[in-house]
Amino acid sequence: MKEGKEQKGFLKRFGKWAPIIGGIWIALNIILPLALLRVPAVQELLVAARDKLPFDISGVG
DSSP states (O other): OHHHHHHHHHHHHHTTTHHHHHHHHHIIIIIHHHHHHTSHHHHHHHHHHHHHOSSOOTTOO
16 A cells, blocks of 8 residues: 555656656657658768678668
8 A cells, every 4th residue: 555655656746747758758769860860971971880890780781
């Protein structure tokens, strides 16, 4: 019973920050990398880095 009260207090205290933190996490981990992949300079950098790798990655190239 005590755990239920602690959980409720936690959600009540941090509930207003959860959407903000979740939105920031999604932006940093999903939206930003996908946006960077559309920039031609980043694409050229990735292609150059792939050519310099001393090993073969299956599914790349």
